[in-house]
Amino acid sequence: MLFTVIFYTSLFVFLLGLIYKVSTWFSLEIGVASKNFTISERISAAARGILGVIFSPKILILVKVFILDVVLQRRILKEDFLRWIMHMLIFTGFMMLLLMHAFDSFITTPLFDEYYSTLNPFLFLRNFFGIMVLAGLMIAVYRRFILKVPRLRTSPMDYYAIIILTVIMISGILLEGIKITSYTEFRNMVKNYSALDEEEEILALEKLWVKDFGLVSPNVKDPIDPTIIPLSKELHNMHCADCHSSTEWAIIGYPAARLLKPIALRLDRLGCVNAFWYIHFLACFIGLAYLPFSKMFHVIASPVSLLANAVMDKDKSFPANIATRQAMELDACTHCGTCSLTCSVAVAFDKTGNLNILPSEKLVFLKTYASGKDLKKNELKAIQEGIYLCTNCDRCTVVCPVGINLRELWFNVREDLIQKGNPIPLVLSPFSFYRGLNQQKLESDNYSNPISIIKDAIADKCELMKNPDEVISLTPINKKFKEKVDLSYQATTYSCCFSCQNCSTVCPVVGNYENPQEALGLLPHQIMRSVGLGLKDLAFGSKMLWDCVTCYQCQEHCPQGVKVTDILYELKNLAIKESFNNE
Ligand code: HEC
Ligand code: SF4
Ligand code: SF4
Ligand code: SF4
Ligand code: SF4
Known part of the structure; x- marks a missing residue:
């Protein structure tokens, strides 16, 4: 009796949780792109989208993706064999136990006349699937705590997932042994x-x-x-x-x-x-009732996200559905860390320890952000650093086994932060290129507003050069941005810069300041960008140029072979020369 009550209570909590979670897929707003739709518009767009796929040849794509990516987990196999084995063991073993053993009265009994849990093949299979899950769990623990996969963070939720599965399995085995x-x-x-x-x-x-x-x-x-x-x-x-x-x-x-x-x-x-x-x-019941609120919810959200991504086209799908898909993707993330392993700016995390730099952790923050929670100033600062340290290289999106379109998510949030009046010098950030590509998607006011702010700021900086007390500058005012900088052949490597910010991240001078942007004017990567854009005066006017201690850290860490230190050195000489010529 008590047992039945607990069973139905947990089933009820599970269903309620499921409904709540799915409803958030239609209500959460992630960044600028999702602001224009009401919940009912999003639900009806989704319904139309789903029907459109079911009654079209696209259904074949769904079948293919379901077999290859959901059942066989091809995307995980591509990234990491050990992880694939681990996931297949846990996933297949647990699903079979669930269907054959936990739900035996609904599934196994009606299917097999001669079903008794103590009779073969069921007796053997139950144990076999149990061993599969246990072996998978052991690999999971090995990867996290012994192999220590780099940048794989273990959050309380990861502990929960491992612990609840282990308790279910071990208690089941002991129960059978004692019986x-x-x-x-x-x-x-x-x-x-x-x-x-x-x-x-x-x-x-x-x-x-x-x-x-x-x-x-x-x-x-x-x-x-x-x-x-x-x-x-x-x-x-x-x-x-x-x-x-x-x-x-x-x-x-x-x-x-x-x-x-x-x-x-x-x-x-x-x-x-x-x-x-x-x-x-x-x-088992706790696992079931808490499933929608735990990491284990990915067993539902990840397949749905993979299937949705397979049939959705970023340029042709209803924008309302894109907003819905993005909310869903937050639940689909399994916190596996694959994206962080390949992220091209993750070295910055190794240097600064700001978790928000890692895409897998940025996604966690995104959940908080999307839920509209107020963030403290410090939190926001760390988040901004993380969200801007991104080269739009798309590697995270390509490797994510759940097919989450991470780059799109980052774009939306960065744009959202900008619209909230964030002062990052846009044209000098790695964001500018990607933003340019997305220009069509933004309202024109939204698009040009930050750019004009930043143009004014740059012009201001050049004005400031008049006053050597404020910014050390050896050049006269020059507002002609277009003029090319006259550097030596070897120093023209700046054109290879793709704004990863590694140089600024490793620079000891930058690291010395609480607010380096304010203290130094421009950071090394921004100087490289200014040179690339021909903003000679901007580069000359930056205090960074004169504070550089020529340690060559930046140059050594540049993945693009930009001779950062040599360029800074040459810029200094050029600035001095120009100032003499103008005297
Ligand atoms: C109609 C089928 C059936 C018959 C006949 C039967 N059992 Fe069982 N027996 C089961 C099932 C089913 C379980 C598992 C019960 C459970 O999971 O609660 C079980 C469990 C047991 C267990 C506990 C160990 C375990 O593997 O779970 C013992 C011991 C056992 N039976 C002994 C016997 C003996 C001795 C006989 C013959 C007198 C017998 N059973 C006849 C179906 C049967
Ligand atoms: S797009 Fe950004 S977050 Fe993703 S891998 Fe590249 S740098 Fe990292
Ligand atoms: S975003 Fe994808 S790759 Fe990154 S942690 Fe989540 S599931 Fe893994
Ligand atoms: S050479 Fe200059 S800019 Fe480069 S890391 Fe050293 S101090 Fe920073
Ligand atoms: S100079 Fe090199 S390290 Fe610095 S931002 Fe450009 S590519 Fe990255």
């Missing part, structure tokens, strides 16, 4: 399934079960007398064999029973079968 040894279970079975009432016959059967089935009985001390074996076998075949394969087929439950043998009688007397039964079922 195999349990004298009480044996007596109940004899009472329920055989008409035996002569103690002698029962003892004969009991002895066989002790010898062959792992039973631990207080009555049987000596090895079985060979003369009674025929009787024991006959009784067993008559009353028990129809439902019982040899317990040795329980390839993990049986060894557990052997291990527990020395304490089995005491456990049985203490009623541990019941205790483990409750632990096992409670863990």
Whole structure:
């Protein structure tokens, strides 16, 4: 009775959670692109989109993606073989246990006339799937804590997922082990399934079960007398064999029973079968009820996201559906860290330790951001650093096993932050190029507003050069931005700069300041960008140029081979030369 109440309560909580989570897919707004739609517009756009796919040849794409990416998890295989093995073991093992064992009364029993959980092949398969999940969990722990995959962060949610699965599995195995040894279970079975009432016959059967089935009985001390074996076998075949394969087929439950043998009688007397039964079922129910709110929700969200991404076209789909898909993608992330491993600016994280630089962690922040929670100034600052440290290289999107379109997400949030009046010098940030490409998608006011602010700021900086007290500058004012900088051949490597910001990240001078932008004017990568844009005066006017200690850190860390230090050095000389020419 109590059990039924708990079961239905957890099922109810699960369904409620599911409905709530799915409803957030239609209500969360991530950045500028999603602001223009109401919830009902998004729901009806999704319904139209789904119907449009189902009744079109695109359905074939869905089938293909379902088989290759959802069932066979091809995307994980491409990235990391060990991880694929781990995920396949846990995923396949757990799904089979769920369908065959947990839901046996709905699935296995109707399908197979002769289903008994203690009969092969079910007995063996249940144990086999259990071993699969356990092996997968061990690999997961090995990867996280022993192999220590770089930049793979373990959040409380990751711990939860590993712990709940482990508790479910271990309690299940112990439960099976204890049941195999349990004298009480044996007596109940004899009472329920055989008409035996002569103690002698029962003892004969009991002895066989002790010898062959792992039973631990207080009555049987000596090895079985060979003369009674025929009787024991006959009784067993008559009353028990129809439902019982040899317990040795329980390839993990049986060894557990052997291990527990020395304490089995005491456990049985203490009623541990019941205790483990409750632990096992409670863990399952907690797992079920909490699933929509935990990392395990990805078992639902990830397939949906993969399928949606497969049939959606970023340029042709309804914008409302794109907004919905992006909200869904937040739930689909499994926090696997693959994106962070390949991110082209992740070295900056190794240097600064700001988690928001890693795409896998940026996504976590995005959830908070999308939920509209107020952020503290410090948090916002760390987030801005993270969100701007991105070269739009798209590597994260390409490798994400769930197919999350990360670059789109970053774009939306960065644009949103800009519209909220954020002062990052836009034309000098790696964002500018990508933003230019997305110009059509933005309202023209939104697009030009930050650019004009930044143009004014740049002009201001050039004005400031008049006043050497404020910014150390050796050049006269020059507002002609277009003029090319006259650098040596070797220093023209600046044109290879793709604004990863690595140079600024590793620079010890930059690292010295709380607010380097304010103290130094421009950071090394921005100087490279200014040179690239021909903004000579801007480069000359930056205090950074004169504070550089020529340590060559930046140059050594540049993935593009830009001679950052040499360029800075040459710029200094040029600035001095120009100032003399103008005197
Ligand atoms: C109608 C089928 C059926 C018959 C007949 C039957 N059992 Fe069982 N028995 C089961 C099932 C099913 C379980 C598992 C019960 C559960 O999961 O709660 C089980 C469990 C047990 C267990 C606990 C260990 C375990 O593997 O779960 C013992 C011991 C056992 N039976 C002994 C016997 C003996 C001895 C006989 C013959 C007198 C017998 N059973 C006859 C179906 C049967
Ligand atoms: S697009 Fe940005 S976040 Fe993604 S891998 Fe490239 S730099 Fe990293
Ligand atoms: S965004 Fe994709 S690759 Fe990155 S942690 Fe999430 S699921 Fe993994
Ligand atoms: S050479 Fe200059 S700009 Fe480069 S890291 Fe060193 S101090 Fe910074
Ligand atoms: S100069 Fe090199 S390290 Fe600096 S932003 Fe450009 S590409 Fe990156």
